[in-house]
Amino acid sequence: MATETSHHVAMTLHDHLPMLQVLIPFIASPLIVLMGARGGLSWLIAFVASLASFIVSIVLLMEVIDGGFISYAIGGWAPPLGIEYRVDAANAFMLFLISGISTIVLPFAYESVKAEISAKHHTLFYSCYLLCFTGLLGVVITGDAFNVFVFLEISSLSTYALIATGAERDKRALTAAYDYLVMGTIGATFFVIGIGFLYMATGTLNMADLAERIADQENNRTIKAAFAFILVGMGLKVAIYPLHLWLPNSYTYAPSAITAFLAATATKAAIYVILRFTFSVFQPSFQFEVYALEFIILPLAVLAMFAASFIAVFQSDLKRMLAYSSIAQIGYMLLGIALLNSTGLTGSIVHLFNHGITKAVLFMGVGALVLRSGSSFYSRIRGMGRVMPITGAAMVVGGLSLIGVPGTAGFISKWELVQATLERGWWPLAFLIAASSLLAVIYVWRFVEVLYLHEPAYGADHREAPLTMLVPIWIMALACIYFGFATEITLGAARTAADGLLAGTTGMLESVTSTEAGH
Amino acid sequence: MTFEFIVGHINYWLFIVLMMTGLYIVVSKGNLVKKIVGLNIFQTSVFMFYISVGKITGGTAPIFPLDMNVDPDVVYSNPLPHVLILTAIVVGVATTALGLALIVRIREEYGTIEEDDILDIERKVASDENRLHGEAMGGRA
Numbered sequence: 070m071a072t073e074t075s076h077h078v079a080m081t082l083h084d085h086l087p088m089l090q091v092l093i094p095f096i097a098s099p100l101i102v103l104m105g106a107r108g109g110l111s112w113l114i115a116f117v118a119s120l121a122s123f124i125v126s127i128v129l130l131m132e133v134i135d136g137g138f139i140s141y142a143i144g145g146w147a148p149p150l151g152i153e154y155r156v157d158a159a160n161a162f163m164l165f166l167i168s169g170i171s172t173i174v175l176p177f178a179y180e181s182v183k184a185e186i187s188a189k190h191h192t193l194f195y196s197c198y199l200l201c202f203t204g205l206l207g208v209v210i211t212g213d214a215f216n217v218f219v220f221l222e223i224s225s226l227s228t229y230a231l232i233a234t235g236a237e238r239d240k241r242a243l244t245a246a247y248d249y250l251v252m253g254t255i256g257a258t259f260f261v262i263g264i265g266f267l268y269m270a271t272g273t274l275n276m277a278d279l280a281e282r283i284a285d286q287e288n289n290r291t292i293k294a295a296f297a298f299i300l301v302g303m304g305l306k307v308a309i310y311p312l313h314l315w316l317p318n319s320y321t322y323a324p325s326a327i328t329a330f331l332a333a334t335a336t337k338a339a340i341y342v343i344l345r346f347t348f349s350v351f352q353p354s355f356q357f358e359v360y361a362l363e364f365i366i367l368p369l370a371v372l373a374m375f376a377a378s379f380i381a382v383f384q385s386d387l388k389r390m391l392a393y394s395s396i397a398q399i400g401y402m403l404l405g406i407a408l409l410n411s412t413g414l415t416g417s418i419v420h421l422f423n424h425g426i427t428k429a430v431l432f433m434g435v436g437a438l439v440l441r442s443g444s445s446f447y448s449r450i451r452g453m454g455r456v457m458p459i460t461g462a463a464m465v466v467g468g469l470s471l472i473g474v475p476g477t478a479g480f481i482s483k484w485e486l487v488q489a490t491l492e493r494g495w496w497p498l499a500f501l502i503a504a505s506s507l508l509a510v511i512y513v514w515r516f517v518e519v520l521y522l523h524e525p526a527y528g529a530d531h532r533e534a535p536l537t538m539l540v541p542i543w544i545m546a547l548a549c550i551y552f553g554f555a556t557e558i559t560l561g562a563a564r565t566a567a568d569g570l571l572a573g574t575t576g577m578l579e580s581v582t583s584t585e586a587g588h
Numbered sequence: 589m590t591f592e593f594i595v596g597h598i599n600y601w602l603f604i605v606l607m608m609t610g611l612y613i614v615v616s617k618g619n620l621v622k623k624i625v626g627l628n629i630f631q632t633s634v635f636m637f638y639i640s641v642g643k644i645t646g647g648t649a650p651i652f653p654l655d656m657n658v659d660p661d662v663v664y665s666n667p668l669p670h671v672l673i674l675t676a677i678v679v680g681v682a683t684t685a686l687g688l689a690l691i692v693r694i695r696e697e698y699g700t701i702e703e704d705d706i707l708d709i710e711r712k713v714a715s716d717e718n719r720l721h722g723e724a725m726g727g728r729a
Contacts, residue, residue: 215672222679229686233693240697241713244706247690251614254627254683258634261676265634268669269641385717385724446721 083128087141087154090125090164091207094118098199101192109179115195116175119202123168130161136565140212148212149275155212159566162418163209163341166425170333171202174429177541178326181436185324186234194234198330201227205338214264214274214350217342218257221306225253228335232323245318252315256305263298266291267350279350287355299346300361306339309366309403310373313396320392325436328388332395332432333425340402340421344414348570353409367407371501373400378508387516388435388445391428394471394512397505398424401486404498408489414567416485419559423470423478423552430467430545434460437534437542442526447519449529454520456531459539461520463546468513470549473506478552481560599640606633618703620694624687631680635673642669 082089097118101111133139138157142148156164178198186194204224208217229250235242268274270291271282286292301312308316316336320328351358374397381393398420405417437460438450454461470477473484483502490498525531533539552559594601606629613626647665652658691701698706718724 215675219675219679222682226679226682226686229690233690236693236697241710243690243694243697244710247620247687247694250683250687250690251623251627255611255614255630257679258631262634262637265638265641265669274672383724385722389724446717448721 093121094199095203098196101196111192111195119171123172126164126168130165133161149278153212154210160209162562167334173541174330177433181326197227197230208338212276218261231327232319235322235324239322242322245322249315249319256302259298259302263295266295293357303343310369317392321389329432333429337421362407370400370403374505381512413489415563418563420482423482426548427470433542434464437538442529451523452525456525460534463542466546472509476553478549603633603637620691620701638669638673642666
């Protein structure tokens with residue numbers, strides 16, 4: 070018990086990494102407004118902050134990948150009374166994904182934002198972007214239930230503003246942002262009601278402490294109500310199938326760079342929160358939780374896989390098609406969670422990562438097409454694969470990964486999910502996963518056909534995308550292939566994360582008594 | 589459920605009433621500003637809920653005497669929910685401000701803040717797009 074002395078020990082920079090992870094973009098955001106009014110400086114600050122955050126996340130991931138965790142007490146106030154940041158394999162992996170995607174999307178954003186948003190708004194745009202980034206990192210890293218809500222709202226509010234910046238191209242971005250604001254606020258408020266119930270029943274907000282105190286209160290009705298409110302509230306943010314209505318328009322009308330960033334990170338952070346609450350705070354052995362996952366989440370996940378894929382097939386706009394495909398892919402992740410076994414959870418976490426990089430390729434590719442052809446409608450991007458061969462090839466790689474063709478990242482996670490269903494003995498589900506992948510073949514083929522098997526449209530700019538776009542797109546496309554072969558990194562981290570989550574309370578308890586970094 | 593139970597939990601009943609009122613307004617009203625008002629009522633109900641949670645029967649304001657000689661017999665209310673809800677109030681204000689700003693921009697672009705009229709305009713834009721770019725399925729309008 071070194072709690073008493075540890076407050077007075079001078080800590081090195083290394084000990085403050087969990088805080089720096091969130092603090093760097095958070096401080097850079099107002100800095101942009103203060104300094105970056107001219108030229109590309111605002112972009113540069115955003116990129117440097119994002120890169121620094123990415124490096125921090127790599128160091129953190131290296132430290133916890135073997136199954137330990139880091140507990141950081143903010144301001145030296147020991148948890149459970151103070152706010153705790155807690156980094157374990159699950160959220161270090163998420164931090165790595167979010168900051169990595171952000172660092173790669175930002176160079177792409179430079180040209181894309183220049184083309185899609187008028188120059189006078191660039192400063193505020195990048196400032197908002199960093200706030201959104203901060204919020205997502207905070208949601209993932211914190212070990213305090215109410216803190217999740219605060220960061221969630223930081224990221225949500227800036228997301229609404231960022232989506233609305235798409236109004237310069239299409240005024241429907243405004244109504245999309247408004248719809249998202251209304252639904253997002255209802256979701257976040259539901260979440261905070263759930264936290265309120267938990268606080269009522271336990272008198273604590275620290276997740277590890279919560280888990281310990283509700284461990285034997287399975288039949289407490291307050292706890293049950295809390296779970297219901299948290300699941301529905303976060304479900305809105307995740308876009309679980311019937312709660313997805315905000316997503317297609319938001320993704321379609323937001324600026325391309327924002328769509329690429331949000332599709333790869335925002336819903337994933339919300340899924341992480343669901344994971345954290347279902348496994349680390351509430352016990353996966355609670356009967357009501359098993360029922361909720363098996364009888365509500367599982368059917369909805371399967372419904373999403375088919376209904377959203379089916380709608381995606383009949384789209385005339387590539388960006389909207391990818392938005393519907395995102396809803397379907399979220400179905401796969403929820404399916405993995407609802408299976409309630411280690412393999413399913415691993416598959417879910419890997420799919421979260423793989424789908425993140427896959428959608429980043431595709432949405433960035435769409436952004437490059439929009440830059441040259443002015444629109445993402447199939448009729449406008451016809452034949453663009455021939456005049457932009459490098460972008461087109463990357464999008465084909467992304468498309469293959471979306472289907473889950475062997476040799477791409479998408480295959481690994483779907484394979485893991487199929488294995489998880491077989492482990493549970495639910496073979497019809499394995500069949501359904503394969504069947505919905507066939508729907509993905511159809512919608513991916515549609516855009517590949519449009520890109521390559523038509524004469525290039527007149528009126529479009531027949532040049533390849535600029536290098537600042539091609540490099541990020543291809544980094545992600547190569548990542549799609551790389552993680553299709555080198556599976557030990559993603560699968561290894563995801564397994565450690567899944568085991569940590571399934572260990573539930575037992576894995577989290579130690580740190581309640583310790584504020585020091587380490588195990 | 590005794591009479592005492594119902595009266596004793598009056599603030600929780602009011603929380604439910606306010607919450608449902610707010611949600612109903614958000615869903616049923618077509619005017620965008622009224623939706624934001626509904627959202628505000630909905631959020632305010634949660635503030636009331638948290639503050640009710642902090643109340644302890646017979647508890648007084650949680651302020652310690654200056655000399656810190658705390659009388660162990662005095663019961664204090666729990667101040668933490670109040671602090672939490674201060675944060676939530678700030679979030680609520682920010683949401684309202686952003687929502688209203690969006691409504692101003694929507695009014696500039698669409699010339700109306702009635703949802704039905706906006707949907708009509710969007711439907712028309714969408715059907716023009718469909719004619720130009722081929723039929724599509726789903727979507728808001």
